Amino acid sequence: MQSKSEKTTLREHVETRTITVNFTSVPDERNYPIHIGNGVLSQSDLILSHLPKKRVAIVTNTIVAPLYLEKLSAMLEGQGVAPVPIILPDGEKYKNWETLNLIFDALLAQRCERSTPIVALGGGVVGDLTGFAAATYLRGVPFIQIPTTLLAQVDSSVGGKTGINHPLGKNMIGAFYQPRVVLADTATLDTLPERELRAGVAEIIKYGLIRDSIFLEWLEVNMAKLLARDATVLIEAVRRSCMHKAEIVEADERESGVRALLNLGHTFGHAIENAMGYGKWLHGEAVAAGTMLAAELSQRLHMMGKDDVERIRKLYLRAGLPTVAPNLGTKKYLHLMGLDKKVEGGKLRFVLLKRIGEAVVRSDVPAEMLARTLVECTHDA
Amino acid sequence: MQSKSEKTTLREHVETRTITVNFTSVPDERNYPIHIGNGVLSQSDLILSHLPKKRVAIVTNTIVAPLYLEKLSAMLEGQGVAPVPIILPDGEKYKNWETLNLIFDALLAQRCERSTPIVALGGGVVGDLTGFAAATYLRGVPFIQIPTTLLAQVDSSVGGKTGINHPLGKNMIGAFYQPRVVLADTATLDTLPERELRAGVAEIIKYGLIRDSIFLEWLEVNMAKLLARDATVLIEAVRRSCMHKAEIVEADERESGVRALLNLGHTFGHAIENAMGYGKWLHGEAVAAGTMLAAELSQRLHMMGKDDVERIRKLYLRAGLPTVAPNLGTKKYLHLMGLDKKVEGGKLRFVLLKRIGEAVVRSDVPAEMLARTLVECTHDA
Known part of the structure; x- marks a missing residue:
């Protein structure tokens, strides 16, 4: 149907589809894969190759944290990576300066460095806020998208648009900033409200x-x-x-x-x-x-x-x-x-x-x- | 002494030196010139070629505005370009979120668009704040540096580092964002405090x-x-x-x-x-x-x-x-x-x-x- 390159991997009876976003035809660190499948969050190798250092900040919200943060953190800790959780309030009305500053405050308090990746674990609001924080913290740190809503999996987690709202308009402040990898686990949609x-x-x-x-x-x-x-x-x-x-x-x-x-x-x-x-x-x-x-x-x-x-x-x-x-x-x-x-x-x-x-x-x-x-x-x- | 390409232009008895920052060897919109000279601010052609639209936002501060804003605005108006002045308080202690938001508020209130360039007219603080605003307003708009302090002319206006301070550290939040042109008028240094x-x-x-x-x-x-x-x-x-x-x-x-x-x-x-x-x-x-x-x-x-x-x-x-x-x-x-x-x-x-x-x-x-x-x-x- 489409000509875009993709590959299918069969692993532990889980079918994972991988699409690559290619900004250049030559290998480039700006190109990145999108892994899609039922259970990709449990496939530790998909994320570990993007975590060279033994630390990662995970930004999520109060709704998603009880569902997937513990599972993700346990998987990472099992591989020797220390997670730094940052939990935000939930909702579009929090997509603003104040919440963005909560992320910066936590990153600075935990002394996260230029090489410490930041993961967005959640829907579009978490992804946009976290992506903008990653784009601007220390003028840019590695960024990973783990979208847990259907909207985020099919739209906002891919393409690098990040940002926050302003009282005078939606998404008025932001940056184009591409993630290193997108992990779209359709199993996380089981808990999504209708x-x-x-x-x-x-x-x-x-x-x-x-x-x-x-x-x-x-x-x-x-x-x-x-x-x-x-x-x-x-x-x-x-x-x-x-x-x-x-x-x-x-x-x-x-x-x-x-x-x-x-x-x-x-x-x-x-x-x-x-x-x-x-x-x-x-x-x-x-x-x-x-x-x-x-x-x-x-x-x-x-x-x-x-x-x-x-x-x-x-x-x-x-x-x-x-x-x-x-x-x-x-x-x-x-x-x-x-x-x-x-x-x-x-x-x-x-x-x-x-x-x-x-x-x-x-x-x-x-x-x-x-x-x-x-x-x-x-x-x- | 150095091999870097540059050219010298004699115009109205004012010697202007031009250095080009080349990120690629081929013509690219990310490459940009730095014009250095006594009186370059009066040479309207140096800035006009970067103002395709008939509007430009000029961010400056309460110290610089009375010295150079009126002169720059008059020159632009004479060429049919409408300036939108945004005047900030002066000083490093204002290099923060609150001041950045003053810029966003003004840009939105004046309905500045993606194609409206933003000029930083001032020292390092104005340049860093304005550059970060340009990098993030509508996810990025054209940016022009007119440094009026020696520090800004020799350092902060060149190279694309933009940002603000955080209570826990200097320049902790920002972006790499290159200007379209830098105009370093050494005549503006005449008014600089010792x-x-x-x-x-x-x-x-x-x-x-x-x-x-x-x-x-x-x-x-x-x-x-x-x-x-x-x-x-x-x-x-x-x-x-x-x-x-x-x-x-x-x-x-x-x-x-x-x-x-x-x-x-x-x-x-x-x-x-x-x-x-x-x-x-x-x-x-x-x-x-x-x-x-x-x-x-x-x-x-x-x-x-x-x-x-x-x-x-x-x-x-x-x-x-x-x-x-x-x-x-x-x-x-x-x-x-x-x-x-x-x-x-x-x-x-x-x-x-x-x-x-x-x-x-x-x-x-x-x-x-x-x-x-x-x-x-x-x-x-």
């Missing part, structure tokens, strides 16, 4: 919408199994998503071109998250509702038919995701979207759909048509 | 000590003219210093090797600054006293003769710089130096002198000899 699983599915659907109609069809066929956490279907969904993310990031690490397509639904979605208060709508939920606005706008611009819009809506509904954005009022939407990083030269740029499987960036959307869409396709909050 | 000029001379002397004995001899001959701000001598001292800094940074951008030599006197110096309270001792003063400790330690390790130690001391004295570090007590020194980024594997690494013009990194200094030096070569504070 709502967060569904939010992760929104980002999986996104890859189908923007560049892979065959994957979208596969998701239509396998949605029930995916939501039931069927191991084989989960691994395939994560693998295919990571492959797409890796290809896009390789082509455009710093989002000067094609990487912008990954923001389908995100301009609207960020406005929804911001207006409702970070964390009230999950990121994936806001992206689903935002993508419906983008699809409706695409249809009004005669880029896509009504049938396709309804096909997308149906898939979101089957995934248990919201398909109608809250009515914030056009003025508030415009204001909140104006703060989004996708503003260029004062013009609003939108990721829209030409068809299912092909997204484009458009900066010529008539203001009147945008306003009409925001009225016609939203519900009172 | 003490700050002398502190800048400490970093110039450093280049002679670590890799250029001929330059050190030249400084011994020209110290009086340098302190009298003789234009020709100033330009030559800045040019030669930037050439050394550029060569070292090109060879080792992220300080994994030779760049560490630039830290001569800095391990001790940071401890002095930290113990006395940031800003009480100027950075260059602490580096001078710290370098004397490094020289004394080198002599005790039979790496350098007493004559050379005294020759260094004499040059510092002629520059009006302190040559005796405060006696903080060995325990406090060790504690403060242990927090320094130069710790590796728990061992303290020191930059020492084999002779004038050649520095080396040593991690085998006997603890007893270090303790003795800290007692014998310091004065009660």
Whole structure:
């Protein structure tokens, strides 16, 4: 299906898929592997080769710590590596300076050095905060991603975007900083709350919408199994998503071109998250509702038919995701979207759909048509 | 003397020297020029080619703003570029999160975009803060350095080290982020307080000590003219210093090797600054006293003769710089130096002198000899 290089390893009856993110064609320390499988966290060799020193900082949160920190720490200690645990409060509202400083305080108090790797063990918030801390502590230390939510496994743990929110906008402060390795253990999804699983599915659907109609069809066929956490279907969904993310990031690490397509639904979605208060709508939920606005706008611009819009809506509904954005009022939407990083030269740029499987960036959307869409396709909050 | 490429331009009777920092041998947007001269700030073409958009944020402080902000703004406005001024409080004690957030708040309030360049107009503190803001605002925006102190012109504005202090240590949080251009106008040094000029001379002397004995001899001959701000001598001292800094940074951008030599006197110096309270001792003063400790330690390790130690001391004295570090007590020194980024594997690494013009990194200094030096070569504070 895809041409991207990958390999399959059979080990202790666990099938592990490995995708490599290659920024250069020659061996380079910036290239890194993504190991995906049921139980990769127990395969100590996958992480040990990235821990040359006998110490590692592990950043996680109060929810994930009781589930996986002890297990990971015990595995590392068994291999002679001393873990330095740093446990943060849980939630998007903590993705800010204050929490970032908790990480710095702990790293300094424990005298972590330039060569001490930092592991992010958790979802997108832990990954973004920890990655930004790793990018800026002593001007950069080795970084390892262990995503434990579906959203983090298929999206935020791959590609090197790190950062924190600012009262005036989401992800406004951050860095591009690539991990040394990503360990996506689908077994950790067993403990994920239903709502967060569904939010992760929104980002999986996104890859189908923007560049892979065959994957979208596969998701239509396998949605029930995916939501039931069927191991084989989960691994395939994560693998295919990571492959797409890796290809896009390789082509455009710093989002000067094609990487912008990954923001389908995100301009609207960020406005929804911001207006409702970070964390009230999950990121994936806001992206689903935002993508419906983008699809409706695409249809009004005669880029896509009504049938396709309804096909997308149906898939979101089957995934248990919201398909109608809250009515914030056009003025508030415009204001909140104006703060989004996708503003260029004062013009609003939108990721829209030409068809299912092909997204484009458009900066010529008539203001009147945008306003009409925001009225016609939203519900009172 | 040096082989590094540079060019000389005669324009309006002002001689401008240009050094290029080349990270790659092919044209690359990460390579950048350093323009050095008396009056380069008035040569609008030097900055305009780096301002494709009609807007630029200028970060400066309350001391520098009345001196140069209006002049720079007027020049830019005359060329159709709108400046967005951001004025910070002055001083090393403001090199922290709170001040960094003032920059972010202003950039967001003014809706600065990914393509809006940010200029640092000021000394090392403004440059480090602004560079870190540029590295992390929207995950990175174009950055321009206009250093207005001698220290910033010969050291901190070149090489891409940016960052802020943490209560537990100096420059603990930051990023490597290169500017697009550096404009070092030696005319701005006319307004520099005497003490700050002398502190800048400490970093110039450093280049002679670590890799250029001929330059050190030249400084011994020209110290009086340098302190009298003789234009020709100033330009030559800045040019030669930037050439050394550029060569070292090109060879080792992220300080994994030779760049560490630039830290001569800095391990001790940071401890002095930290113990006395940031800003009480100027950075260059602490580096001078710290370098004397490094020289004394080198002599005790039979790496350098007493004559050379005294020759260094004499040059510092002629520059009006302190040559005796405060006696903080060995325990406090060790504690403060242990927090320094130069710790590796728990061992303290020191930059020492084999002779004038050649520095080396040593991690085998006997603890007893270090303790003795800290007692014998310091004065009660």
